[in-house]
Amino acid sequence: MKLRxxxxxxxxxxxxxxxxxxxxxLIFFMLIGRMDATAPFEVSPPLATxxxxxxxxxxxxxxxxxxxxxxxxxxxxxxxLDSRLAALLAEDPDLRLRVNAHKAAELRHVLxxxxxxxxxxxxxxxxxxxxxxxx
Amino acid sequence: xxxKVTLKRRSRNGPLISLVPMIDVMLILLVFFxxxxxxxxxxxxxxxxxQDQPAATATTPGRxxxxxxxxxxxxxxxxxxxxxxAAGLDRALRDLxxxxxxAQVLIxxxxxxxxxxxxxxxxxxxxxxxQRLRVIRLEARP
Numbered sequence: 635m636k637l638r639x640x641x642x643x644x645x646x647x648x649x650x651x652x653x654x655x656x657x658x659x660l661i662f663f664m665l666i667g668r669m670d671a672t673a674p675f676e677v678s679p680p681l682a683t684x685x686x687x688x689x690x691x692x693x694x695x696x697x698x699x700x701x702x703x704x705x706x707x708x709x710x711x712x713x714x715l716d717s718r719l720a721a722l723l724a725e726d727p728d729l730r731l732r733v734n735a736h737k738a739a740e741l742r743h744v745l746x747x748x749x750x751x752x753x754x755x756x757x758x759x760x761x762x763x764x765x766x767x768x769x
Numbered sequence: 770x771x772x773k774v775t776l777k778r779r780s781r782n783g784p785l786i787s788l789v790p791m792i793d794v795m796l797i798l799l800v801f802f803x804x805x806x807x808x809x810x811x812x813x814x815x816x817x818x819x820q821d822q823p824a825a826t827a828t829t830p831g832r833x834x835x836x837x838x839x840x841x842x843x844x845x846x847x848x849x850x851x852x853x854x855a856a857g858l859d860r861a862l863r864d865l866x867x868x869x870x871x872a873q874v875l876i877x878x879x880x881x882x883x884x885x886x887x888x889x890x891x892x893x894x895x896x897x898x899x900q901r902l903r904v905i906r907l908e909a910r911p
Contacts, residue, residue, distance in 0.1 A: 737885035
């Protein structure tokens with residue numbers, strides 16, 4: 635006569651530990667980042683040591699090294715950009731405009747846009763930079 | 770005579786709600802966030818401030834000097850006709866501020882200079898202690 639031990643039913647405890655870890659990771663990734671649409675081209679902001687922390691909120695205007703434009707992750711041309719910015723400004727007059735220009739972008743592609751945004755009525759325009767260590 | 774029979778439901782041993790679908794959903798969310806996200810550490814430098822309106826240039830007490838840094842297309846800053854590197858510009862600005870702490874510094878960049886060159890000059894000026902820093906640009910008039 636053979637006697638078999640019943641299999642220990644301890645699966646649920648192992649699963650609970652797994653859920654804990656997964657939930658912690660999920661919340662970590664959700665909290666640590668700010669959800670922001672990325673531009674459809676490569677943008678590597680210039681290095682700066684005197685930048686300040688960037689709070690959330692606002693619209694992001696990305697400028698590629700060759701001058702290509704994207705607003706909140708959507709590629710567009712200059713005329714469309716003006717109308718989109720005007721619409722955004724009409725919705726929120728205090729909207730912050732983040733200009734995320736590639737570090738190799740020539741200023742003739744960047745500064746006219748900053749000036750146009752200022753003329754349009756944007757009161758808070760910031761340049762996005764990558765923090766660097768003190769030299 | 771038939772005896773009374775009572776039937777009892779067997780009590781369930783497992784959890785009332787299965788946890789497996791929840792784990793599936795959380796894992797899918799986790800993998801989604803990990804795969805679709807890029808994590809960047811970014812700072813900002815104000816380009817247009819609310820108080821930077823033209824009226825801000827109204828009455829300033831006393832006499833304050835102004836220095837203009839021209840930024841060439843090659844990214845070399847030129848102060849008073851003299852090309853400078855970052856350390857030289859830092860020294861020149863500190864000397865200027867030692868005499869006039871509220872001196873205004875204007876940066877006139879060439880359209881061919883890169884954004885990094887402008888940010889570097891702004892960085893040097895800010896570290897040197899310049900409080901009134903403006904970037905100006907020339908516009909073609911029709």
